[in-house]
Amino acid sequence: MSTPRYIKDVVTLRLDVEKCNGCALCTQVCPHAVFAMEERRARIADRDACMECGACAKNCAQGAISLSPGVGCAHAIIRQWLSGEEPRCDC
Template structure:
């Protein structure tokens, strides 16, 4: 079976190896094998495989990774373009901001706009 690869050169992922602590959690949580540790610093090894889920950014204790996290779902993009706000499944596709700490996430949780699609 040919490998499934999405569009080239479109992903918003950025890494700042100089901030990296080398814990490797980002490499562990990435479901697409995008990141690697070289000399205990994070590097983007396979950029086009990134699906912008945001797992690496959320779990980085050093803020060494940044991505405009969101869900790659056309239905969600359409819903958001039409201003629909379902709370069930595919609602809106606003990019998610990096998590600033628990208090921010507690404040943001009830009115969070980013969406999933199942």
């Protein structure tokens, strides 16, 4: 089974290639193979596979990756709409 697909063209993932030092940690921590290395710099190879978990940004010591992480969970987002609080899950 290939990587499952979700809604296209919505994720907030951004990569500033200028800041990349080629450590390739983003390719290691990403669970959906979003990044690839090209000429010793990272590039976003498969943006629509991104689930915005934030592992790449957290482990980019250069601060080259940005995204607005959140909870990919309808239940939590409904609670956020109702309460105005940050989305949280009860897991």
